Amino acid sequence: MTNSLLWTPLAFGLIGLAVPRRYVGWWATLGAAATLGIAIALLAGFDSGAAGLQDTVDVNWIPGLGVDYSLGIDGLNVFLLALTAVLWTAGTAFAAFREQRRPHLFFLMMLLGETATLGSFLAQDLLLFVLFFDLMLVPFYFLFGAWGSDREDGPTAAAATLKMIVYTLIGSLLMMVAAIATAIISAQHGGHLTFSIAELAKHPIGEGSQRWIFWFFAAAFLVKMPAFLLHGWMPDAYRAAPLPALAVFSGVLAKVGAYGFLRVVLPLFPAATVEFQTVILLIALASILYGSVMAFTQTNVRLVAGYSSVAQLGFITAGIFALSADGADGAVLQMVNHGLVVAPLFVIVALLAERSGTEDLRKMGGMATKAPVLAALFLIVTLATLAMPGSANFIGEFYILNGLFNAKIVFAFIAISGVAMSAYYALRLYQRTMHNRKAGGVESREIGWHDGIVLIPLVLCILGLALYPQLILKRTDASAAQAVAATEGPSRGSAKTLQRGSRRAFWQTPSTALTTTEAPQ
Amino acid sequence: MNFHAPHMDYAGLSPVIALTAGLCIVLLSAVFKSVRRAAPFLSLLTLGATAGFLIWQWNDPTELVSGALRLDDLAISISLIAVLTAGFAVLLSIREPAVDSVGSGEYHALLLGSVLGMTLLAQATNLVTFFVAIETLSIPLYILCAANLRREKSLESGLKYLIVGSLGSATLLYGMAMLYGGSGSTGFTGIAAGISQKGVLGDPLVLVGIGLTAVGLAFKTSIAPFHQWTPDVYEGAPTPITGFMAVATKAAAFAVFVRFFDVALISQASEWQPALAVLAAISIVVGNVGALGQNSLKRLLGYSGVAQAGYILGGLVVASEAGVNALVFYLAGYALMNLAAFAVVVARERETVYGDHIDGVRGLGAERPALAWPLTISMLALAGLPATVGFIGKLYLIEALVEGDYTWLAVFIAIGTMISLAYYLRVVAAMWMRPAGETAAPAIAGASPEADPIDPEAGHRIYLLAPAALAAAATVFFGVIPQPLVEFAQHAGASLF
Secondary structure: OOOHHHHHHHHHHHOOOOOOOOOOHHHHHHHHHHHHHHHOOOOOOOOOOOOOOOOEEOOOOOOOOEEEEEEEOOOOOOOHHHHHHHHHHHHHHHHHOOOOOHHHHHHHHHHHHHHHHHHHHHHHHHHHHHHHHHHHHHHHHHHHHOOOOOOOOOOOHHHHHHHHHHHHHHHHHHHHHHHHHHHHHHHHOOOOOOEEHHHHHHHOOOOHHHHHHHHHHHHHHHHHOOOOOOOHHHHHHHHOHHHHHHHHHHHHHHHHHHHHHHHHHHHHHHHHHHHHHHHHHHHHHHHHHHHHHHHOOOEEEEHHHHHHHHHOOOOOOOOOOOOOHHHHHHHHHHHHHHHHHHHHHHHHHHHHHHOOOOOOOHHHHOOOOOOHHHHHHHHHHHHOOOOOEHHHHHHHHHHHHHHHHHHHHHHHHHHHHHHHHHHHHHHHHHHHHOOOOOOOOOOOOOOOOOHHHHHHHHHHHHHHHOOOOOHHHHHHHHHHHHHHHHHHOOHHHHHHHHHHHHHHHHOOHHHHHHHHHOOOO | OOOOOOOOOHHHHHHHHHHHHHHHHHHHHHOOHHHHHHHHHHHHHHHHHHHHHHHHOOOEEEEEOOOEEEHHHHHHHHHHHHHHHHHHHHOOOOOOHHHHOOOHHHHHHHHHHHHHHHHHHHEEEEEEHHHHHHHHHHHHEEEEEHHOOOHHHHHHHHHHHHHHHHHHHHHHHHHHHHHHHHOOOOOOOHHHHHHHHHHOOOOHHHHHHHHHHHHHHHHOOOOOOOOOOOHHHHOOOOOHHHHHHHHHHHHHHHHHHHHHHHOOHHHHHHHHHHHHHHHHHHHHHHHHHHOOOOHHHHHHHHHHHHHHHHHHHHHHHHHOOHHHHHHHHHHHHHHHHHHHHHHHHHHHHHOOOOOOHHHHOOOOHHHHHHHHHHHEEEHHHOOOOOOOOHHHHHHHHHHHHHOOOOHHHHHHHHHHHHHOOOOOOHHHHHOOOOOOOOOOOOOOOOOOOOOOOOOOHEEEEHHHHHHHHHHHHHHHHHHHOOHHHHHHHHHHHOOOO
8 A cells, every 4th residue: 555655656657658648647637646545545544543653565675785665654644645645636737737848758757756755755764765855856856947937037947946956965965874874873883784764763873973963864854944044945946946846846845854854853863853952943943034024025926935935844843843742743733734725825826827927926916806716715825824723724833832832932932923924924925916906917817617626625625624633633643742752752851951951041142052952861 | 847738717717718819800800801890790799708708707706827817706797897888889889980990890809909908907916917907908998099080189089098098007017016026926915915014104115106006096097186188088089989988997997996905905904095085085076076067078977987986986995895895886887877878979979060069968858858868867877866876876885985984985975976966967957958959060060071970860770779778777777676786796895805
């Protein structure tokens, strides 16, 4: 079951090469829908009480190097898998309704991207994870570069994409070195060479090694999100990308970074995580503030969505690094929520651009006049983005803040301002496009049925989760608690005192905060 | 007085004998008009037979010629890489202008001569055979580089290679003489015994000898800062020969590099390891930065080869079995990735007026997917992206380096790879993200008498498409199912340690 979930998209993509040009988009959509079916079946059969892995696959892949092909599902990834399948189905269908240049290659790359993303969520072997993490870049390099749009006043699509690839691969190549080092250092303390995440988590490596390895992993994940200071690739790549690909990219790929912290960093490098908690929280806060402020001022609709993602991912990171079960729970819920709002947002951006011929907020307005359905759908997405009470996003942010309050109260206070700011940029985006006076060149047109069948299911997912967020929380809880347990597990007492100590230190000076958090043994 | 004929291990010598015999036959075929056109076919036959004999001797290490050669799995694996590459070069040479200008028989005989040198070099366990083999390898290549007599660049390339190569050989020979003086032996095991008594640092003669030998080998493997000849020679030489040099010469030179340092000098490993590690790091930086601004695909691949040599040297730096395994694995993968690229470059060179300029592959993705895919896969593999043999190769090298406490060099490989993306992906972008180039003749080649004739059908010819497709398919195959190649490499490593 796990195997077929992983390989169905790629299989459809490859067979699609032989499908006639006119039907290849539908064939690809069928492939994505089939994957969605498998994902739903897995979700239905998921044992919600258990913390451990389910539906595992474990094969010796390269015995000579100690690499296993091992996959598994638990509370951390089960909803991210479902999210991937949902968004890809929507993205592929959206693309299939429109004419694509070289459709065979386009849809092959879309589906290869899905397999790679599912693979990085499923992988339970550290190197397999690195492999899929890197593999995700290949299809998106082609999708962004070859189907993207060149800018008059900026870099070409190929150049923007290259920037993205170089940025992201710096992180992931260092991560490969770090992953190998983790396994080898672990094997030196007795035992055979293995990259199994579960095995490695049983015997964390020495603290000195954890320190540098932690940063190599963090670099990879923070670039992917992207977090503040490492987001340099984002504006150009987002402006160049074709929207169906961007919807899944922003909706899912950014989450792989956050997921990586939960899956790999917290369990494998608990001491370093506790040690650098404050630093990562500072980066997360900076992302929230910077992303929000940038989203206020951007005039390109894609970048409003892009920078809002920076802020949202900052929230998620903060939730993870609260190092409490509540924070991690909220982070997982918020990953799914954010994916579910940002993907329809980009679909709507595409629709807005089709109606106004521009992606500039200043040249839009009054789109709602003759398009009530579009306006209603957009409003729901907007309200979910700003985490309106009643939406699942509210629950997610509440959990995150709750976790953060218990861990680091100062950070929680600052993070709350992000909630308020999200209301501003989300509403600004909505008003500038849908309300106001109708701008010249803007055509207010209702969405057709084919855009409806892409958008409406996504909005229904948002509403469904808003009514019943427990669907996710119940299944995530055990695994999330287990993921953060390592950071307080063996040295629970000392970690507690450390947290308190570092909080006190933070009031004094940030630099002493770092020194006092050292070495919990 | 009784005379005993020396014992000859014909089975062990069979690959060398097959190559020598084939070489003679191919050379003679040039004399007879009726079989003159059979030279490529005869060469492939010879290479096939040699490969057969090599595989026959697999997993059966034997000392040959009273210990001057040793046919073990390291030698066989490297020889197989060289033979395979030569087979590709023969296919790519069909209808090559250079072949007509020197004569098919001579051209192929020289190629086989070079392969003979490589198989000998891979087996060499003695300074004398080492030097003889490296000259047997090099001299035919000097001529082959200059084979395209009508092109000035080709002649320049041959001359440059001759001068720099001779300098390298002279350095090597000088170093060998000192080593012999210092250790009292020419055999690798004898040197090991001679040195370990005194230690390297206590004997300046041996120390300088090792240094000069390393420099000579760095010349041959194009490791920076001894790489300056590489881009010029690669650019000027006929493209099939460039491909052959880039892969096979490097493989053979690395084989003896490994054997020399891991057998003769293993007791002093802690002395030479840091020095080679620094060389590797320099090579990674110089190669990758040098490739950034290149517009000629052959020069680009030349610089990329310098960087890749730096990665490969990492496998030697750690002086461990895992290191040799990784090195052989990477060399095998490197052969596949490069051959796919060179086959495409040959095809585009013949069918467009751009030569090997990067504009020659513009818009190839839409126009000629059968050529674009192999080059794309090759570039992604050289950049070390997953699902290709290049990813597994890097993984293998990094694993060996971290295990051998050279994590900093592993980080260098990671950083080098990151830089390399900028130029590898530039080629990919040219193919898939740019419209096709102008078909009208640009000023680059024009109708000058130097220009090679254009064969508009070259991109459809099976002898170019099949090697490209095969190498690319193998690149992906071993990236997804690497275990067979890992085992192949592990045999090589096990034969030294």
